[in-house]
Amino acid sequence: MTGRLLLKVLLFGFIAAGVGSMLHKSALSRAAALKARPAAAAAHAAPVKASAGVSQNTAVVYYFYTNTRCASCTQLEAYTREAVETLLSAGYKGWRVEFKGVNVEEPGNEHFTQDYRLESKAVIVQKFSGGKPLDWVKLDKVWILLGDNAAFVNYVAAETRQALDKK
Structure with a gap:
């Protein structure tokens, strides 16, 4: 019984470490994306370059x-x-x-x-x-x-x- 309990604890620890690693990478990625954004670019009205072949309206x-x-x-x-x-x-x-x-x-x-x-x-x-x-x-x-x-x-x-x- 203690062997099974030990195995469960180890598996849970492995899963928790994996999830923690993914969350950490995600947080770093979001922080980098936020840092890269210019502060003035908050409005959605900021247009982008026209796509090739886009016609009137x-x-x-x-x-x-x-x-x-x-x-x-x-x-x-x-x-x-x-x-x-x-x-x-x-x-x-x-x-x-x-x-x-x-x-x-x-x-x-x-x-x-x-x-x-x-x-x-x-x-x-x-x-x-x-x-x-x-x-x-x-x-x-x-x-x-x-x-x-x-x-x-x-x-x-x-x-x-x-x-x-x-x-």
């Missing part, structure tokens, strides 16, 4: 990802694409809406991480008018709604419409 619903992708990450992309292609493909109040998946680890795409203050995979709605970037919004609830396709798709469409309704 276009909203781009971006899904930003990295080389490492899990099943949830690919599902996030699929649901976001579905929202744009099924509920927004006809446009909205004079705005053309398009979907773009962007790997931020590919050469030339690194700037998106700073432009949108990305810390993980994310969905961003960016407005462009006449090729010039306007305001943008990060859709924070996509991870929470990932288990419900209909709620996810409706959320992305509703948030995109709300962003386009803002003057």
Whole structure:
């Protein structure tokens, strides 16, 4: 019996050390990201460079990802694409809406991480008018709604419409 107890204690200690290590690395990563952010970049109205091929009054619903992708990450992309292609493909109040998946680890795409203050995979709605970037919004609830396709798709469409309704 004491051998089993000792084994349980050792396993628990190993798991606790692993979790502690992950939390420590995560805290260091977040601290570095916060330190790298300029203090004045708090407003979402700070535009980024215009995407190639963006025409007059276009909203781009971006899904930003990295080389490492899990099943949830690919599902996030699929649901976001579905929202744009099924509920927004006809446009909205004079705005053309398009979907773009962007790997931020590919050469030339690194700037998106700073432009949108990305810390993980994310969905961003960016407005462009006449090729010039306007305001943008990060859709924070996509991870929470990932288990419900209909709620996810409706959320992305509703948030995109709300962003386009803002003057």
